[in-house]
Amino acid sequence: xxxxxxxxxxxxxxxxxxxxxxxxxxxxxxxxxxxxxxxxxxxxxxxxxxxxxxxxxxxxxxxxxxxxxxxxxxxxxxxxxxxxxxxx
Numbered sequence: 001x002x003x004x005x006x007x008x009x010x011x012x013x014x015x016x017x018x019x020x021x022x023x024x025x026x027x028x029x030x031x032x033x034x035x036x037x038x039x040x041x042x043x044x045x046x047x048x049x050x051x052x053x054x055x056x057x058x059x060x061x062x063x064x065x066x067x068x069x070x071x072x073x074x075x076x077x078x079x080x081x082x083x084x085x086x087x088x
Contacts, residue, residue: 001062009061016054020072023050024079031083039083046076 027042051072058065 006061009057013054013057013061016050016057017068020046020050020054024075027079031079036083043076043080046072051076 023042023046027039027046030036030039030042051069054072055065055069058069
């Protein structure tokens with residue numbers, strides 16, 4: 001893999017991490033407010049789009065993710081479990 005391509009993928013990884021953190025902040029805020037409709041949206045974005053995209057980027061690099069994807073998945077699952085009654 002070329003150095004330029006690797007840099008682009010690394011840049012996209014950092015961008016995804018920032019977006020994931022933004023969605024986690026919004027999710028936590030919505031859960032605290034009991035705004036479960038918006039919380040569901042953030043869960044779907046995190047689970048189906050952002051975290052999955054991050055995992056794929058690491059696969060493209062052919063390098064391990066140092067557990068980053070698993071940390072995000074665990075964090076999301078803990079939030080879902082904590083507020084499952086309102087999210088289901």
